[in-house]
Structures are given as C-alpha cells and as structure tokens.
Amino acid sequence: MEMLVVNNLYKSFGGVKAVSDINMSINQGEIVGIIGPNGAGKTTFFNLLTGIYSPSSGDIVYKLNQEVSSKRFKPFKMTRYGVARTFQNIRLFKEMSVLENVLIGYHNNFRNGVLSSLLRLPVFSKAEKKAYEEVMELLEVFNLVDKKDVLAKNLPYGEQRKVEIARALASKPKVLLLDEPAAGMNPNETKELTNLINWIRDEFDLTIILIEHDMSLVMDICKTIFVFDYGTLLSSGSPEEIQKDPRVIKAYLGGN
Numbered sequence: 035m036e037m038l039v040v041n042n043l044y045k046s047f048g049g050v051k052a053v054s055d056i057n058m059s060i061n062q063g064e065i066v067g068i069i070g071p072n073g074a075g076k077t078t079f080f081n082l083l084t085g086i087y088s089p090s091s092g093d094i095v096y097k098l099n100q101e102v103s104s105k106r107f108k109p110f111k112m113t114r115y116g117v118a119r120t121f122q123n124i125r126l127f128k129e130m131s132v133l134e135n136v137l138i139g140y141h142n143n144f145r146n147g148v149l150s151s152l153l154r155l156p157v158f159s160k161a162e163k164k165a166y167e168e169v170m171e172l173l174e175v176f177n178l179v180d181k182k183d184v185l186a187k188n189l190p191y192g193e194q195r196k197v198e199i200a201r202a203l204a205s206k207p208k209v210l211l212l213d214e215p216a217a218g219m220n221p222n223e224t225k226e227l228t229n230l231i232n233w234i235r236d237e238f239d240l241t242i243i244l245i246e247h248d249m250s251l252v253m254d255i256c257k258t259i260f261v262f263d264y265g266t267l268l269s270s271g272s273p274e275e276i277q278k279d280p281r282v283i284k285a286y287l288g289g290n
C-alpha cells in the first residue's frame with residue numbers, strides 16, 4: 035500500500051535547482067534510504083516533505099487516514115497529520131531535560147496543555163500521568179531512563195540524536211523522517227541505532243525515510259535506496275542494485 039507519492043518535484047533557490055524532477059513512491063512500512071554527495075538536495079527534499087519549503091512545482095501526497103497534499107503542508111501541522119522528523123543539526127531544547135524534550139514531542143500531538151501543566155503541578159491528572167508513562171516507556175526503549183533529568187546540552191552527541199528520535203516518536207507518527215541519524219555516532223552506537231530503527235518500525239508500524247552517509251547502516255536496513263545527485267534522482271533500487279550501478283559508483287561511491 036502506498037504511503038507517499040512524489041510527482042515531478044522541483045525546488046529552486048535563485049538559480050540553484052536544489053531538487054529537480056524527483057518522482058518516487060514509497061510503501062507503508064518500508065524503510066527507505068536517501069543517499070548522495072553533499073549538496074545533492076537531500077535535506078531540501080526533507081524540508082519539502084515537511085512543509086518547511088513549498089515546491090517550486092510538482093507535488094507530494096501522503097496517504098494517511100486521509101490524503102494530504104503538499105498544497106496543505108505547514109510545518110506546525112505535519113505532526114498532527116502523522117509526519118515527524120529529526121534534523122541534521124540537532125534541534126533540542128538544550129536547557130531542558132531529556133524528559134522535558136520528549137514530553138514536548140508528545141504534547142505536539144495534543145491540543146490541550148498537558149505539557150505546561152505537567153511541568154508545573156505536583157499532582158498529575160490522569161492525562162498527565164499517561165503522558166509521563168508513555169514518555170518513560172520511550173526513554174526505556176532508547177536506554178535513556180537514567181538520563182531523564184540530564185539537560186540535553188550535557189548529553190554526548192550520540193545520545194542527543196537518540197533523544198531527538200524519541201521526541202519525534204512521542205508525537206505518534208505514521209511516517210518518520212531521519213536526517214543523518216548516525217552522524218557523530220561511533221560504530222557501536224551506529225550498530226545499536228540500526229537495530230533500534232528496525233525495531234521501532236515494527237513496534238510502531240512506521241514508514242521510515244532516512245538520509246544517511248553511513249553506508250553500513252543504509253545497506254543494512256533499507257529496502258529501497260534513492261540516490262540523489264545535483265538535485266536529481268540518479269538511481270534507485272535495492273542495496274545490491276545500488277552498489278552495482280555504474281552511475282552511482284562514478285558519482286558517489288567514488289569507485290573505479
């Protein structure tokens with residue numbers, strides 16, 4: 035079943051075509067990778083998928099409970115539609131604790147002020163208690179329970195990335211977009227993250243699109259890989275197909 039369809043998508047900045055004639059279709063439950071050299075348009079593509087930029091032309095359609103087209107995207111609406119993301123440059127509230135950061139993700143999914151009251155009142159209401167319990171469960175998944183009161187700015191880089199993913203998950207998305215989730219992680223953390231991404235896809239019934247330079251992670255977990263180059267889609271296919279594609283080898287893998 036299709037979850038996301040992209041048609042003839044373009045985005046220009048002045049003379050620069052950052053995204054140029056991208057077409058793709060992604061099925062529900064897939065883990066999809068986007069790779070490509072620096073400046074290839076990968077993050078711009080995510081910014082289009084999350085309403086931060088509007089397309090210069092073309093469109094994007096999510097097939098969630100209802101179909102949502104890019105004409106209706108607004109960054110603040112995306113979590114409510116069921117689309118959550120992390121950022122290439124981590125965007126946590128650095129002066130807030132791990133717990134508070136993830137609660138904000140939870141809160142994004144709800145209209146009432148669960149968060150503000152939770153942070154102030156000594157006595158939890160039923161809704162507040164539920165928010166706290168669900169967020170603590172997420173922290174457990176990410177092995178962050180011991181760090182729940184640590185300020186985000188005091189965490190090592192790899193753990194900040196995990197908090198960001200936990201925060202995205204707390205909004206209960208259907209589609210999760212990860213922009214370089216393994217950046218700054220050591221090989222052990224990357225391996226752990228690889229397992230975690232597989233696990234959360236199954237556990238939360240997600241469609242996951244990830245941008246990543248770490249080829250071991252991409253080749254390990256992505257069913258389909260899209261290769262961007264100069265804003266265009268250079269190639270797409272299974273990890274095996276991508277690794278054999280001469281265009282990809284020439285443009286990106288730098289092989290001979």
Ligand SMILES: Nc1ncnc2c1ncn2[C@@H]1O[C@H](COP(=O)(O)OP(=O)(O)OP(=O)(O)O)[C@@H](O)[C@H]1O
Binds near residue numbers: 052070076079
């Ligand atoms: N807001 C903007 N204004 C002008 N140019 C932009 C803007 N955002 C991106 N670009 C340009 O679009 C191109 C694609 O950038 P983008 O950040 O999408 O690449 P990327 O594939 O994510 O690269 P990296 O691997 O380094 O993160 C680059 O040439 C970049 O300079």
Ligand SMILES: [Mg+2]
Binds near residue numbers: 076077078122
């Ligand atoms: Mg980028």
